Amino acid sequence: MSRLEHTNVTVPDPDASAAMLADLFGWHVRWSGDAISGGYSVHVGSDDSYVALYRGPESPRSGGSSYATLGGLNHIGIVVDDLDATEARVRARGYEPHSHADYEPGRRFYFREENGIEIEVVAYDE
Structure with missing residues (x-):
């Protein structure tokens, strides 16, 4: 394992x-x-x-799209127990959730934080 x-x-x-x-x-x-x-x-x-x-x-520099950069970080996925409560906290901090989806076996959304890092938040059906 x-x-x-x-x-x-x-x-x-x-x-x-x-x-x-x-x-x-x-x-x-x-x-x-x-x-x-x-x-x-x-x-x-x-x-x-x-x-x-x-x-x-030294100060970090931003580049182009991570999806077009070899070895680029596309997003960080985080599993939560309560997707709706987490989305409320994300919105309260001023981030804009997007790309909501229901899929087998759960639900998800994404947001981009101030450093340009995209975070996927997912809750799995039990």
Whole structure:
């Protein structure tokens, strides 16, 4: 059995991004501190998995579409118990949910946060 432990994303303000993810998804900061190449990272998530938010010594630059970039991060998928309550929190933070869909075996929507990272939020039928 294998599982995904974490993903690592470059952002300009790891603390702010971690606070947003913790607020929306009930996560906590697992660790923060010095990182590779003189950078700084914050690990935010659950006890079992997390998103590593990295800021290097230089300001990050945005590029073109992730879907047209080799190795691009297209979105981060997060499973929640209550899709409607999570969407209300997403809207309250000023994000615009889009691409709502019901599909087998659940429901989902997406939103793009201030760093341009798209997040898919999904709830599975039980």
